Amino acid sequence: MSKKRKKRNKRHSDSSQYARKQMRGSEVQREQKSRTPCVQRPEEAQPEGTEEAVSEGKARAAVKERPAVLMDRDTQCEKEQVEVPPSIPEAPFSTEEATPSSQVENGEAEPLPEPLHVSEEEQPKEEAIPYEATQLLKEAEEQPKEGEAIPEVMEQAEEQPEPLYVSEEKEEQPKEEEPESSGEEEKKEVALPETVQTREGKVQDAAAVPAVAVVDEQAEMPETKPEEAELVPGPKAPIVQRKLPLSRRLSIGVRLALVFCLLAPLCAGVIYGVNAWVTYTSLRTHAENGVQHLLNMKTLLAGSGSTDGQSMIRKSPSSMLDASTLKDAKEEVLAAKAEFEALKGLLNDSAVIHHISQWLPQFEPQITSAKAASQIGIELTDIAQIALDAGIQLAPRFRGPLLANEQKPLVTSTDLQLLQQTLQQVMPRLDKIEQQARLLSLDALPLDTAQRNQLQQYVLLLPQVRETLGLLENMMGVAGWLLGVDTPRTFLVQTMDRGELRATGGFTGQFGELKINGGRVAPFSLTNVALIEYAPGSPNSEQDAPKEYRSWWPFANWGLRDANLSADFPASAKIIMQAYKDELKKNVDGVIMFTPFLIEHMLQVIGPLSIPKYNETVTAENLEDRLHYYQLDNAGILKIKTIEHIENNEEARKVFTSLVAQALMARIRNASFDELLVLGVMGLQNLKTKDLQIYFANEQAQQLLSRYGYAAEIDRSTDHDAFYLVQTNVSASKASQYVRTLMKDTVTLDAQGGATHMLQIRLAYNQLGSVYGLDTYRDYIRLYVPPDAKFLWGNGFDTGEPLCGGTLGHCPAQGIYPGQELICPTDQYEAGASAPMIGDPYYRQWHPLNKIGPPNNFKSDIAGRAMFGGYLVVPKNCTMLATIAWYVPPQKGQQAGVYDLLVQRQAGTFPELDLTLQKAESGCATMPRDGLYYNGVMTQDMLFKLDEGQHENAASCPEKPAVAV
Template identity: 40%
Template sequence: MKPRRCTLPGARVENSPKFADRMRDISSWREGDFRSLSTRAKKKYYRRKSAIEDYFTSNISIDEITLRKHISSERLLQLAEQCLMQAEDGSPWGFRALMPGVNVIDYAAQPAAEAPSSGISGEDTQNLNHETKSDHAVNPPAPEVAAPASPDEDKDYDTAKRLAIKRSQQSFQHDAGIPETPPTPALQVEGEEPAESGEPAAELDEPTAKLEPLSREEEEQVEATAELDEPTVKLEPLSRDQAAVSEEAALAANLATPGDVEESGEVEHVTAGQDGDEATVEPVQIPLENDETLTEPASSADSTEDERVTVPTDAQDAITEVERILVEEKGEARTALSARDGRGEGAKETLPVAYAPTHLAPLSMPVYIRRTALDGKRAVAIHRRLVHKRWMRDEQVHTKKRRSLQIVSFAILAACILFGLVPVGAGVAAYGAYNNISGIAHDGINHLLKVKSLLPVSKSDPTAALNEKNLTQAQVEFKAAQSDFIQLQQLVDRTDVQAAITQFAPQYSNKLGMGQKLVQVALDVSRMGDELCGVALIGANIIHGSPLSSGSTKPVISAADVAAIDGSMVHALYYIDDIQQQMSQVSIKDIPVSDSQKKQLVSVMNLLPTAQDTIIQAQGMVGLVAWLLGIGHQRRFLVQTMDRAELRPGGGFTGQYGILQIQDGRMSPFNLTDVTLIDYAENGTAIGRNAPPGYSWMNFGNWGIRDSNLSGDFPTTARMTMQLFQDEGGGPVDGDIAFTPALISHILNVIGPIKVPGYNETITPQNLEDRLHYYQQDFSAIAREKQISGNYSHAGRKAFTSTLGKLLLDRVRHATIKQLIAIVKGAIKDIQSRDLEIYFTNPAAETWLADHGYSGSIDTFTKQDGFMVVQANISISKASQYVHTTEQDNVTLDAQGGATHNLTITLDYQQKGSVYGFDTYADYIRVYAPRNAQLTGGDGFDTGKPLCSPGPIRTSPALGNTGTIVLTGCGQYNSFFPSNARNCPDGNYSLGMRGGLNTPWVIDSLGPPTELNSDLPGRAMWGGLTETPKNCISTISLSWYVPHAVQKVYGQPSYTILVQKQSGLSPTIGLTIDASAVNGLKSFSFKGDINADRTFNLRPPPRKK
């Protein structure tokens, strides 16, 4: 037999079952999918989940859980049972049953006769039934111990299961109160079966004293005596219910003794459900003075649910304690309001709530002692009446004093509650507002963190972030974050919220000011990210839209896109400036983030100036890129190939050309054409045309595009070439693009070898130039390619080159994004090495190239010392591939800051293979130096003064005959040369025939440069012609002085020299600087090949601290 526990009225019945019976392993329970829930629904889900975890995994009582989690015990047990129900997949519903609005169905097959009890132990059910049936039926629960219903409970919870308390409809009209004694509540024994519905749960005790009835004479005497001074009580007819209550009141008056004044409660009318354990609770009317009542709702389920904020556990405990105190005080106030002595005028009497009918004790009339003498009896009656009357007067006075005391006490209590509740409520509201702010902020930050995962930054793959799907999702996240931060900004800017937090939560007031600035920063980041994602989407469309493809006419980029990009950059600059301004007023060390996040934030802030400069530079590029891509207007660019085997000032002989047309980012079909077709087959303007003044050394005649590469300054060469192209019928162009085979080799390194069908050739970076020369110079190869191509004209010798160009371009069009990026990176290096040279007619575009060192121009050497050697192969041969150039410059710095240069140029011509053209290497060399440079000497240049000339045939007289013919002239110079500037180790100094003139080379003496006037303004230049027989070495020397070459930097001497290289050439540079005469500088030396312009700096060592 189970032990029973005795529960006194008003005591709380422990709801918690045995801990061992409710413990469950919930580690395998599945989580609910709450991603689509609102913030409010998520909070409700987490509150339920926390309560269920405490219920199944801890020894905390149910009452403790309900108080902490703000959830009723009935709802808690219901949720626990639902979690253990079997879902459709065969596993427990688990945490999925806690999702707001989910319909939990038990798919487990259960017997019809058994009640579900999987989630709640037997003792849970017993305790619950005991509480709802037995305890409520006999002893109404006191307000201070009842678990408060959570205001955040689900709206779908069945409110019909809650008790409703109805106000009694009876009213009494009397002149004097009738004292009442409430019925003695019966003891409740736990474990006993509750009373059945309709039967009384407890009965009042019958009176133990049996009084004898009065005789008729005595009754008449008493009645007569009572009619003397008794006040008349007028009562209205009562209804059946009122009559029952009136009988109960009469019973209480009969049992009461003078001076006993007990409080009575209001009768609760209970409508029992079918099972007898459910009842509907209606609002409770609390009587006040002058028939006024206070109405308390039985449940908050019908009221509008306010927005709630989840607070930390310690805050929840504090709020729960405040609520408990307020409930106790409210219960005491209600008792004070309803407590009366039963005699006050207009008082409303209430009885304790009862859930079962109660039998009333029978009314017993007072028994009087029968007396024989009428006077004695009358005297006794009068005495009793007088005593009663005096007692009544005293009681009335006492009642009035008590009522006054009660009114004063109620006023004081109400004031205490008011002054205590308002600050507490305001403080809780302020704390809740702060937590609401924090929640919204974290939501916005979470959206920004998602963007970080969607757009990874990869140094190996810069286009990893240009994924259209990820960019679109990132834009959604930025918009969501922007919405959160706008809401947050409106909230933190409200004066009432600021005042509440400052007054009731001062510990958060400092953080509020910092939070306002951080919210603005987050809003700037969200807005800027949204716009930049739009720009990135345009970029992704350009990259993935195959701009090199000629099979589509759809524009890759429009004018509207360009305007959007430009606007986004303007806005980005504003956002960055605002971020810097806001963050300047925030101390990063006070931001509530981890140390690592603070370091990241500092690094990001340090990058903002760089980002600002980059955007400013990009702003200037928007218009240029739009111009280059032909937005709204087609662009035409002349493209030329340069053969560095026949070195020219701009890089090489330009034997082929093509026209690159671009409109709205889409490129038209492109192919290469033999340059002779426009030089000779068009309008014939090249016939008889000479080179411009200053370039008289180019004296081949019929000067055309093929020979227009005259200047080492590519902008100068490009302008001459474009003018010739237009004059010869090619039309106007917007720029000139020239490249050497080195660019093609670098592209092949990225896309791989190319197989040329029909020729049985596989072209690699290593054999590219050899195969090109073979099919252009070998007669048998030329005949073969003419046969394969079917082109037997002069242009047929370039058929192989044209076919290879088409195959190369097709491979580039189908290259991956990663390959295209590698090609672009290689092209930038080729621009620096001058193997790719670009000129634009747009001044802004050309200025941008010059500012970044991509223009291919010759420096003016105004900011530092320097020089550049420019060579031009005018021997009409492909011999440059066998000539190696060495430039040795010995610089001596003097005490006055001047620099003396002694430059030696060595041309080592070793003909290791066949040469297309003439053997002698004729090279016109020019050296450019600072404008103020002063030439002091030179050697190795053709002076134009012959050492000899073919003389007449003379006969040497001899005895007895006519003499011997003696040849006179220059034959002696075929085996030696009277200058060390020309050295032929094999002894063959013969120059042979001169190309283009078909005459023998004139053997001239060597000396200083013959050209002293620069073809480029702002620079000094010295130059002249040199001739080098095959397998010989020519040495050219120059000396000059540059004043004020040493400059002062921060009061310290500094010397800088720039050595520029020519396109199509990789010379070996030897540089020695003697700085012994300059205090603070150390001498320097260098030797090596250079593939780009090279700067050498001499600065004093840093001072020791």
């Protein structure tokens, strides 16, 4: 090994000692400065007596590179400008630091002197070694031995400040000069790293860090007095490049990876959550805005308005005919459509919604419901826009009284085409709404209870709206015919008096002609039919009833007033139209009949009618009473004769009724659009209850009525069991209003699905007022059943064989029939007088009470129905019981295990039905969950359904409530 290499090894081995001393000196100096008041440090001077001293500029540069702690203290002292003599002399700088290595190697400069040493006795006891010094010691120990490679040192060591160390000697030790180095020896230089890492892990610029870090915590510094220490120059400590151990570097990498793994999902989750919240907010905003625009449209058309800025009143439906209102409503509809389309697009295109649907299936119902709701909103706005466009075109035509007789038509063929096109566009969209409604889950939408209930009601109304619009669409083909668009139409109108019950609902004593031209209604009046049929030479004189009814119709001179013989209204209407043609020589396009209940319902809408001449106000409550008073009461008839100056009683009887009809039609012709809408809806309801019955000669129009159950037909279906009880008052009185009809039907089902009926018909006649005729009530009963029904037995019907009373003497006071079928007050079993009947042997005499038995007429007047018929005779204030039993085999279209029974109601009556269905083997009624037992008043046709899968055999028969008599 060369001398140069050995010398460098020796110098490097001494660096650890210099590092300890430098560390101690720095700690002592820092402790001294912390205890000494801040003073102005004297100018750093170039040490004298040293030939190898560096230039003054380099010495000052070395001073500026002192540790940061000492520099901060010096800077503070310079700011305070306090001058005190220096307590510690400044140590001279090392000539090795100031002399370039190239000069040493070339012999141009003398070698550095040997460093001064402090004796071990004078050294302070070591308490704690700073971390930087420990590292330097460790690296010094790891230096290669002789023959090994020398560790790299920094190339530009001359630019670093001279390291200092603390000497405990009170007096300055003489310097030992190193022998002059030969020119052959050269100093090993290494590149200085650009950055170094401190103990705390901070990365700093290497130029700002001293060659040896000597600053440590103040609490770890040994306590040394200032006068016992002085700074002395020492040999230059080599600067080594510190490398972190592999384990530590791996640990830091793992920690960074863990941090990234933790923070990356968190950041992504936050970003995704923000995006989801923005998407949800946008969805909710679009939905709320769209609904609000629809509500605004509703308010404009039929919502609430303000008249004085404070009070709120409900707008009438006629507000829909205002052009400006329709335009404002259309703007709201277009705005609502834009919101719903934006909502749909966001649901279909949003990545958030797609990811939620893919990775969070529990939210799929909410997403599906939201998509269905958006599509429903779009379809609703389309329907509203189509309807508003049509309304804007038609609105000018519907101003003022709609039915007034004017020259200008209310409806034209062009208008009908527009309405038909509108309905054709609306119906497919309504079908789409129904389809989307099946995908809609109201619980999955962000709605409160009130909104959810309101929306549920709208959803339930969809089938009804669909049915109504379907009816209107089908009627467009015949609307022109009905409204007289091309040709004026004439319909025969007849009133029915339910006090004198007939098959269609009442006696038809008055008639009139309703003429319609272009949607306008001509003035209307009623005529007393008796003035035509009772006049001399009347065409109905000595005329018999149609052959289907001659077997039981008792009166001669059959004509228009008695033409409603069939409970099947289309059949009666055809008979009426033919009779009208025969008697008045006119053809009509249809027949319209109604009971007093229809007039009562109309008066509830349009209000009472005033008849000033008679000082009468007719209301829904007193209608029947006022009509009967002026028709049948002698005092009322006399009043008419006095006011009208009429001598004929028959002519006077119907004058007041005609005045009421004229006032009613005048009121309807001048009714507002709002009132006509209500009357139209009410008319549909009365068609169901048969208080309004219509027949059209146009086959297409009549089929529409039949399809939707408005034709008042007798049911002829073969897929269920049915019966229809029809009553006809042939007493020549108005006694029907005081007769209660009670039906108790017990149906026993066999294993094959057949049904055995035992029907009890009880007529309770309690005469509470004048009947304007004979006291005894005679009622012809017809029971219509399926065509394959088999009659079993019956009782209670008049056989025509006299029993007692009349010319035969008085009947027993306590009863005349063994089964107590007739129950009367004591000693009132008398038949009394009767209206003149064809072939009556007791003409103009008191009639006896006859024997009773089964019905005697089995010839049906209705095709496709079997019939059991006969008379029931009920004296005043008595009750008569008739019984009919029959068997109905399983119907062809009847579903296996299911039994359906349709019970039809006759117009003008309110029968009380007590129905029980039971299985043959049980011996009593088996109670299913619904429809097996019913007891109530019928107001329309009723269908009862019994499914054997719903039965549970009852241990005992349930107790039935008794039927009041």
